[in-house]
Amino acid sequence: MAMLEEQLKETAKAEQVLTFESGNEMAAMAAAQINYHIMGYFPITPSTEVAQYLDMMKARGEHDIKLIPADGEHGSAGICYGAAATGARVFNATSANGLLYMIEQLPVQAGTRFPMVMNLVTRAVSGPLDIRGDHSDLYYALNTGWVILTARTPQAVYDMNIMALKIAEHSKVRLPVIVAYDGFFTSHQKRRVEFFKDRAVVQKFVGECPLDYNFARDPKKPVTIGAHMNGEDLMNNHFQQSEAIYVAGEVFREVTAEYAKLSGREYPVLDLYKMEDAEVALFLLNSAAESAKDVVDKLRAKGIKAGVISPNIIRPFPANEIREALKNVKSLLVGERADSYGAHGPNLTHEVKSALQEDKENATVVLSRVFGLGGKDFYADDAEAFFEMAIAAKEKGFAEKPFDYYGIVPGNPEKELKPVIEPQHGESYKSGLIDVKMDEETGELKVKIPPLRALASKPKRLGSGHGACPGCGIFPGLELFFKGIEGDIVVLYQTGCAYVTTTAYPYTSHKQTMIHNLFQNGAATLSGTVEAFFELKKRGEIEIAEDVTFVMITGDGGMDIGMGSAIGTALRGHKLIIVEYDNEGYMNTGSQMSYSTPMGHMTSTTSVGKTQQGKSFHHKDTAQLMAAANIPYVFTGTEAFPQDLVKKGAKAQWYVQNVGTVYGKILITCPLNWKSEDRYGSTIMEAAVNSCFFPLYEIEQGKTAITYNPEEKNKRVPASEWLKYMGKSKHLLKEENKEMLAVFEKEIEKRWQRLKAKHDHPML
Numbered sequence: 001m002a003m004l005e006e007q008l009k010e011t012a013k014a015e016q017v018l019t020f021e022s023g024n025e026m027a028a029m030a031a032a033q034i035n036y037h038i039m040g041y042f043p044i045t046p047s048t049e050v051a052q053y054l055d056m057m058k059a060r061g062e063h064d065i066k067l068i069p070a071d072g073e074h075g076s077a078g079i080c081y082g083a084a085a086t087g088a089r090v091f092n093a094t095s096a097n098g099l100l101y102m103i104e105q106l107p108v109q110a111g112t113r114f115p116m117v118m119n120l121v122t123r124a125v126s127g128p129l130d131i132r133g134d135h136s137d138l139y140y141a142l143n144t145g146w147v148i149l150t151a152r153t154p155q156a157v158y159d160m161n162i163m164a165l166k167i168a169e170h171s172k173v174r175l176p177v178i179v180a181y182d183g184f185f186t187s188h189q190k191r192r193v194e195f196f197k198d199r200a201v202v203q204k205f206v207g208e209c210p211l212d213y214n215f216a217r218d219p220k221k222p223v224t225i226g227a228h229m230n231g232e233d234l235m236n237n238h239f240q241q242s243e244a245i246y247v248a249g250e251v252f253r254e255v256t257a258e259y260a261k262l263s264g265r266e267y268p269v270l271d272l273y274k275m276e277d278a279e280v281a282l283f284l285l286n287s288a289a290e291s292a293k294d295v296v297d298k299l300r301a302k303g304i305k306a307g308v309i310s311p312n313i314i315r316p317f318p319a320n321e322i323r324e325a326l327k328n329v330k331s332l333l334v335g336e337r338a339d340s341y342g343a344h345g346p347n348l349t350h351e352v353k354s355a356l357q358e359d360k361e362n363a364t365v366v367l368s369r370v371f372g373l374g375g376k377d378f379y380a381d382d383a384e385a386f387f388e389m390a391i392a393a394k395e396k397g398f399a400e401k402p403f404d405y406y407g408i409v410p411g412n413p414e415k416e417l418k419p420v421i422e423p424q425h426g427e428s429y430k431s432g433l434i435d436v437k438m439d440e441e442t443g444e445l446k447v448k449i450p451p452l453r454a455l456a457s458k459p460k461r462l463g464s465g466h467g468a469c470p471g472c473g474i475f476p477g478l479e480l481f482f483k484g485i486e487g488d489i490v491v492l493y494q495t496g497c498a499y500v501t502t503t504a505y506p507y508t509s510h511k512q513t514m515i516h517n518l519f520q521n522g523a524a525t526l527s528g529t530v531e532a533f534f535e536l537k538k539r540g541e542i543e544i545a546e547d548v549t550f551v552m553i554t555g556d557g558g559m560d561i562g563m564g565s566a567i568g569t570a571l572r573g574h575k576l577i578i579v580e581y582d583n584e585g586y587m588n589t590g591s592q593m594s595y596s597t598p599m600g601h602m603t604s605t606t607s608v609g610k611t612q613q614g615k616s617f618h619h620k621d622t623a624q625l626m627a628a629a630n631i632p633y634v635f636t637g638t639e640a641f642p643q644d645l646v647k648k649g650a651k652a653q654w655y656v657q658n659v660g661t662v663y664g665k666i667l668i669t670c671p672l673n674w675k676s677e678d679r680y681g682s683t684i685m686e687a688a689v690n691s692c693f694f695p696l697y698e699i700e701q702g703k704t705a706i707t708y709n710p711e712e713k714n715k716r717v718p719a720s721e722w723l724k725y726m727g728k729s730k731h732l733l734k735e736e737n738k739e740m741l742a743v744f745e746k747e748i749e750k751r752w753q754r755l756k757a758k759h760d761h762p763m764l
Helices: 002-010 023-034 048-059 073-085 096-102 105-111 136-141 154-169 199-206 231-263 287-301 319-325 347-357 380-396 474-483 519-538 563-572 622-627 642-658 678-690 719-723 735-760
Strands: 016-021 038-041 066-069 090-094 117-122 147-150 177-182 191-196 270-273 280-283 306-311 313-315 331-336 365-370 403-405 435-438 445-448 489-494 514-517 549-555 577-582 633-638 662-667 696-700 703-708
Touching: 016 023, 023 048, 023 090, 023 117, 023 154, 023 177, 023 191, 023 199, 038 048, 038 073, 048 066, 073 090, 073 096, 073 105, 090 096, 096 136, 105 231, 117 136, 117 154, 136 177, 147 154, 147 231, 154 177, 154 191, 154 199, 154 231, 191 199, 199 231, 231 313, 270 287, 270 319, 280 380, 287 306, 287 380, 319 347, 331 347, 331 380, 347 365, 365 380, 435 642, 445 642, 474 577, 474 633, 474 642, 474 662, 489 519, 514 519, 519 549, 519 563, 549 642, 563 577, 563 622, 577 622, 577 642, 622 633, 622 662, 633 642, 633 678, 642 662, 642 696, 642 703, 662 678, 678 719, 703 735, 719 735
Parallel strands: 038 066, 038 090, 090 117, 117 177, 147 177, 280 306, 280 331, 331 365, 365 403, 489 514, 489 549, 549 577, 577 662, 633 662
Antiparallel strands: 016 191, 147 313, 270 306, 435 445, 633 696, 696 703
16 A cells, blocks of 8 residues: 555646536547557447447547447457457447347456456346336346446546556456446536546556466467366356455555546545435435435435435445445435346345345345336436435334335326227238239249239338338338238338337337347247247137238348348248348448448448548348348349339248248438438439449349349449439549549449359359
């Protein structure tokens, strides 16, 4: 300690800049100033902005972090672990189901003792889906072995991100650290903050990246990382890990004391507000604690000795400090934005109670209330209600209801889930005008469809009232495809624009049965539905004269994070259609890069600036990937060629009812994020096809056939004719980017020539 005191004496408060920023901006600012080596990431609201801000800063040349866009959060966690095992400084940010998707990797990182920092922008865990803030994701992280800091304000987000790395890399800790802050409450709201003017101050504070560990970075010094263990060795390993996380609590105190000298801001283990003589108190995490402090002042003015406790660190859990803080408190209400279902109180409630058990003289009455789930606001009135409950328990000497939910309302029959318009089924969707037959002599499928005007009377599958943006191409594209489908459908929508704009409880725009599940397993989910349907029908437990057509709708990057599930479903050959609407990005979360984003195109995570010009690698050819699974029918389509798309819809239904899995990719326009004019939707689609960027073709039983050849129609245009309509790609037409454009055009031509070869030679 003497050495630490000497260091603190030498540390002078550094120059800082005053500004107004959000929590996400300050997380990115801290990461940029530290200048991490690697960030593996995947967009998920509300943490997505952290990567976006870092990408914009990178385009301006403000840091050197290698930003790696993963195929999902499980992949991003793997990227981070691999980089950490190589001795790099590593950073990440996620939320909600993103944390759950990567959670398998989190104990691996902690158990092998590789440090990194991850921002958890807390959000409700699905289902049902809700993108707003609570702590249900954070509570899943409690048992992962990570050190967990909690940040109440954007200022705390910045400060704790800097301190987190120093704690993580401490020689006696060597554990990954989570900085958790409230989604939207802290992540998006701008507050007064200060940051260090010179990033050298930050880098000096965190120190040099430690290399005295068994990293996989030097081939001359080979190491084995992650060797499996027997029970005795694993027991010892976890004991050492357990000891390290408790040491992290002591290191937290040292680091915050040093940081206070540098910044002028203190972060004690517990933030205690008016707790010196409090008799009633609230225990609250993060932003809710800030809301409750004004109520404490109000109660104090009335002579009520009230206070608020909010921890700055919850792993390790500050049991000693809590016992000390509650020594004279008669009644404590623990408010939690999550539940531990069936445990008669959430996690932190039981940890507080457990801490108090160690103090035999403590008689604090502890109440527990679950509140604010799904981002439900917490106002001063709510804090007052909490204090009223605590005061009542203090006066009685016990809690009449130790555990309960706060803020719930009785069910209202008027809020039952209901469609915007009456659902339709059966004969309504049978035009009788579409004829699909297999030619027994040639083995070719013959399809006859009427002129589109003849199908106009066939009702839409989705009713009016959805919330899609003006000019959105999702529903025109899907409805054209559905025109080719006769009879009833059961449709599964993965998370994405098509889902969120059509189902906002208690309303739905779907006229037929719709199921929702998350990106990573939509196809697997629907395969379970399909097989259950056929099994129930076989056993006579449901009576339906005609088979239903099962369709999975994905898009907004859903064939990135969900690719493994889709390929597994295709290989099993379930009778379902997978339709991907391709808007070339993660539009549902704000136009981030997807693997379907074309090379050079600008998104919110592939910025254009002096050091980069949009996406750096080529787009994924999903149709060819799915065709490699040897499914009976694969197709591409777009609303700009409606007759072609309807015909392919009819073929898709025949193949899925008679053979097996079908996949189709429909290119659709997204004016808002493509930065294009609404009126150019069909024009852009046509240009994409005529430039051969998005060729129209089908693969039947392994045989490729181009269904529209712009060269034969004398309509072939250069890629520039397509790119000029979209603000996201106009920079490619500038003289300084001609080399990148040439590389992109060469790739388009290579894929087109390969497709023509397959068309001409059926065995390819």
